[in-house]
Amino acid sequence: xxxxxxxxxxxxxxxxxxxxxxxxxxNPTDVNSVVQMAxxxxxxxxxxxxxxxxxxQSLNNALEQDHSGxxxxxxxxxxxxxxxxxxSSAPIPSRQTDAGGxxxxxxxxxxxxxxxxxxxxxxxxxxxxxxxxxxxxPLVMAYLGRQKQQQGLDSDGLSGYLGQQQQQIQNSPQxxxxxxxxxxxxxxxxxxxxxxxxxxxxxxx
Numbered sequence: 530x531x532x533x534x535x536x537x538x539x540x541x542x543x544x545x546x547x548x549x550x551x552x553x554x555x556n557p558t559d560v561n562s563v564v565q566m567a568x569x570x571x572x573x574x575x576x577x578x579x580x581x582x583x584x585x586q587s588l589n590n591a592l593e594q595d596h597s598g599x600x601x602x603x604x605x606x607x608x609x610x611x612x613x614x615x616x617s618s619a620p621i622p623s624r625q626t627d628a629g630g631x632x633x634x635x636x637x638x639x640x641x642x643x644x645x646x647x648x649x650x651x652x653x654x655x656x657x658x659x660x661x662x663x664x665x666x667p668l669v670m671a672y673l674g675r676q677k678q679q680q681g682l683d684s685d686g687l688s689g690y691l692g693q694q695q696q697q698i699q700n701s702p703q704x705x706x707x708x709x710x711x712x713x714x715x716x717x718x719x720x721x722x723x724x725x726x727x728x729x730x731x732x733x734x
Contacts, residue, residue: 531565533545533546534546536672544605545604546561548604548605549607549608559651563647567647571666572695573698576691576694580688580692589677589683592670592677594624595624596625596674597674597678598674598675599671600625600671601668607664611626612663625671628664631670644662
């Protein structure tokens, strides 16, 4: 299973889930269910993009410029960073925390469909699911930025690392759900669909 505890470690993952739960008004068990469906979608999209040298280099550049991993050191304030506290006077978020921008570029016009399908499979309403997605997007980028630093990954290293993550996703129970949600052109394959969405995000950095 792909949870935030798997991705970030038990302590940080639990802290992130608790922060998300308090922000969206859902219990941690339900939040974890959503995470286990949504997290593979984001990782799989980035992995497909990084299969090409151009895509891997674009991701590498995005991580170097905007995603050092420092966001993971402020999980308790994650809601304020992403949503800006007071919505009426919230500042424009930096690229590091621009969850809407990340999700919009990766999922394109499918973002609402993804949230709707995850909602149906999780039991949480679509508003709560959409908020959880907005937490996950910058967390994934921060995680990749930290892995890049800690492991000294270049573009080729990122491609290999994400390829390993993708293989685990495809072998997991979430793999079938992912295929159904993201096969946008209904050709039986999500590779072209997810790759095009992820490439759109990285090219617009």
